[in-house]
Amino acid sequence: MLSHQTHKISNMDVDVAIIGAGPSGAIAASLLRQQGHRVVVIEKQHFPRFSIGESLLPCCMQFIEQAGMLEAVNNAGFQFKNGAAFSHQGRYTTFDFTDKFTPGPGTTFQVQRADFDKLLADTAISQGVEIRFGHQVDAIDLTHDPRLTVTNEQGSQYQVNAKFVLDASGFGRVLPRLLNLEQSSTLPPRSAIFTHIEDNISDPSFDRNKILISVHPKHKDIWYWLIPFSNNRCSIGVVAEPHLLQRLSGSLEQQLLTIINEEPVLQRLLTKANIVQPCATLKGYSANVTTLATNKFALLGNAGEFLDPVFSSGVTIAMQSASMAVACLHKQLNGQKIDWDSQYSEPLMQGVNTFRTYVQAWYDGRFQDVIFYQQANNTIKQMICSILAGYAWDMNNPFVKESERRLNTIVELCREPNVA
Template identity: 80%
Template sequence: MSTQVHDLSTMPNSLDVDVAIIGAGPSGAIAASLLHQQGKRVLVLEKQHFPRFSIGESLLPCCMQFIEEAGMLDALNAAGFQHKNGAAFRRNGTYTTFDFTDKFTPGPGTTFQVQRASFDKLLADTAQSQGVDIRYGETVEAIDLTENPRLTVRNEQGELYQINAQYVLDASGFGRVLPRLLNLESPSCLPPRSAIFTHVEDNISDASFDRNKILISVHPEHKDIWYWLIPFSNGRCSLGVVAEPQLLERLQGSLEQKLMSIVNEEPGLKALLANAKVAQECATLKGYSANVSRLATGKFALLGNAGEFLDPVFSSGVTIAMQSASMAAKCLTKQLNGETVDWQADYSTPLMQGVNAFRTYVQAWYDGRFQDVIFYEEPNERIKQMICSILAGYAWDTNNPFVKDSERRLNMIVELCRNPAATPAFAEV
């Protein structure tokens, strides 16, 4: 579907809608679709034009339930993206896998690995086909929350107009529009890290390489440096490395030279990508972890990365985005229908329960505790299924003890893995 074009010169100086959504990425498209299904007047404002590049290309199975909820599953299944059924990890020659169909939590066990440019456009186009109004090339310049939210928007011709809304959802991702405009930015508890990434024509000839799984590799000397390799259906892979900034600064040359030199420090990746050709200009993302002082009020809510972004290591970004979109849409539908909504109790607290579960395992990955669990050679099957559910995105399943009591349960397993002579590792806990 072609991008919808609007002649803004004929528009009035202000528009009245029920919900203004900033950003047409996954959280914005899903939220818009869900609210449109409920008969709400929704307007989506997107600064860029689609397709546009983004990272976060390895979806988690948990996402599929939100895509289905939004009526977008058929379009996704027909798009030809790379099937994904799990995750593979490699460290110092040890290779292990997690099969997302063998997990503790009910729900989809497979998903896709996607080029985000075409994936995000597919979701937005499908929302448009459902009747959602998406306007591209429009920038939110200011917001007034004195009464009902009033947005000042600038179009590509430089003209300003206003949108009067009953509510605003910020789905602007790393743009973080409302946190900037409303001074909601808050330091992340995670240390700053940087990523260098690109797409390659992988030319992988190793028959044992599983294109149905993301491969996460650990640097042989620095356990807090890791690599992603995400196969696509067109013979390409997304390739990236994540490290603390000073560890990447020691590398010499261009971004491409830096990336390939550190990739070649991991023997397994070096062998896999011996014939790879860089197919896209390398890019970098620095200091991406972010937090906010408040996620939602009776006038606005932050979705996905606009609220908090943890780290790309377990591909949680799009899952958190879609989870937040679904939760916010349900709360907002109630509020617009005249029901009372406590945005802290009904949205922020339950959303953060899953985010904080993810955070436990992100922090433990970098300090080595979770790596010891991932690479333990004789795991208990039941415990592995519980861990697998979290890796598959089901971080809101409080029936899973590794979600409900994530830090304590993880530390128990870490102790068992590190001291197998004292107690059988991965015993039922």
């Protein structure tokens, strides 16, 4: 009888251990490798694997280029994206991301994340990054330098000794769980139901170069995403507070089809669509933490804070946090003293809180009034467009610097009754 044998894996010493090989992990690993640091990435899953967050923002392209991955992404055949379209009760408006206030790329891609994330990880590997797929972080000891306890798929454990740990584990939120950092989000709990479809859309009015965000005709805090891909497929999903979805009956697929058919534009566009992937749901996804970083670890992207999918900010925040954390970490590894609160957490949260302003205003209706306002001032629209394109850290933009006050001023103007 054959006995199962496990082979002990040697402990390893690195400068930086990264948990997770998604966009923030791959970008951070690439940047650190460029700077000559010893890095290992521990990834629980094998790629390709499904993920949502498929409509990138132009701001992402800066970090992709910084990591030496732009050529690979440009040549991958992803769906070109130049803006966002919004639809509600017969009203339709668009934001062209090339017509924005902030300098920087104005176009990007809409991607099936399984392919996109694998491309970034493979490119990082080609640059010399070691990624250990199918390995799981079980424990962390911060008594001295960080020490991770990792288990491989055969059940063997080993230690990774590092000078610093970056948590890029996304919704896995490894360090927040292990270090008890999790904190309730300030946003109400919401649920999403989503899938991929073969869309077969023939309507010439449909712009495949933009994400389409549609608002439910009766409930302004129920909204849908429709994200076209380059292969005659789309990602389709609906987001709402759970009580608004409880009236739906049947399977997840039946629930999703029922609520899609309540929105006339989507019903018309998707008459010939076929679901090609099992429907899935994500509940209570908004998250927060008590600490984003210390001199031993930093949380990147969704591992630290996730707001809401409405403006596709997740991957942008992930990549922005990776770039900012690596800039601080490179200095620390070279002997400089870093104040992680003032040099990483606070600057990162400036942009996150700008997005938060617009997420909250979307659900309470204020930002929807601005989006669908017909007599928009072009300069103001360019400033808001910059935020929708991901440039939420541009302190030269008044709508970033004073996001709440500026937005409320515009809301009042948009809500003023027209004088006959």
